[in-house]
Amino acid sequence: xxxxxxxxxxxxxxxxxKITLECSQTMGxxxxxxxxxxxxxxxxxxxxxxxxNSTEKGDLSSESTVxxxxxxxxxxxxxxxxxxxxxxxxxxxxxxxxGGRLSFGQGTRLTVV
Amino acid sequence: xxxxxxxxxxxxxxxxxxxxxxxxxxxxxxQSFFWYRQDCRKEPKxxxxxxxxxxxxxxxxxxxxxxxxxxxxxxxxxxLSDSATYLCVVNPWDNAGNNRKLIWGLGTSLAVNP
Numbered sequence: 001x002x003x004x005x006x007x008x009x010x011x012x013x014x015x016x017x018k019i020t021l022e023c024s025q026t027m028g029x030x031x032x033x034x035x036x037x038x039x040x041x042x043x044x045x046x047x048x049x050x051x052x053n054s055t056e057k058g059d060l061s062s063e064s065t066v067x068x069x070x071x072x073x074x075x076x077x078x079x080x081x082x083x084x085x086x087x088x089x090x091x092x093x094x095x096x097x098x099g100g101r102l103s104f105g106q107g108t109r110l111t112v113v
Numbered sequence: 114x115x116x117x118x119x120x121x122x123x124x125x126x127x128x129x130x131x132x133x134x135x136x137x138x139x140x141x142x143x144q145s146f147f148w149y150r151q152d153c154r155k156e157p158k159x160x161x162x163x164x165x166x167x168x169x170x171x172x173x174x175x176x177x178x179x180x181x182x183x184x185x186x187x188x189x190x191x192x193l194s195d196s197a198t199y200l201c202v203v204n205p206w207d208n209a210g211n212n213r214k215l216i217w218g219l220g221t222s223l224a225v226n227p
Contacts, residue, residue, distance in 0.1 A: 042217050
């Protein structure tokens with residue numbers, strides 16, 4: 001069973017607020033990812049990291065930023081939330097030899113009003 | 114054309130039926146292939162990897178056809194609990210083994226009815 005945790009599970013917040021979505025894993029995985037998914041739509045990679053102090057933007061442009069100061073922690077920050085940021089955000093991780101075998105957190109469902 | 118294409122369905126089948134999904138991919142350099150399952154409003158979970166020789170896990174069989182660039186998933190003796198969206202994932206592996214370019218299909222929706 002995967003040990004990757006996201007908090008909060010649900011967040012409703014006003015426009016202009018700064019928010020941080022937390023993601024932690026206890027598996028010692030080097031690779032971590034943030035995906036964005038709207039209902040009924042495909043997953044879009046927005047950020048990834050291959051290790052501490054390594055972060056890169058994904059295929060989908062995003063106004064969010066990430067940091068990777070510790071192996072187990074990969075938070076995502078939105079400096080000023082907008083309604084267009086309303087979506088589900090999924091964090092995932094994988095080990096060095098696991099190819100496309102990702103373990104996902106339960107997701108954060110964000111609503112910006 | 115999308116890099117990974119799946120029939121979105123929905124596939125409505127009775128319990129006990131056998132159902133098969135196909136997924137086509139456009140990048141012939143793709144190296145790794147996977148099927149994930151995603152329940153409504155939940156996170157994706159790895160169902161199985163797809164190997165060149167084909168592989169089976171209980172009621173589930175995955176196959177790869179490199180010549181025609183498609184992978185398939187066969188579910189035998191469908192259960193109500195198999196109702197979900199099945200995502201095809203392709204990894205055009207680079208030399209470093211990085212999978213940042215995982216390409217996700219839109220998914221095929223399956224509803225197993227009593």
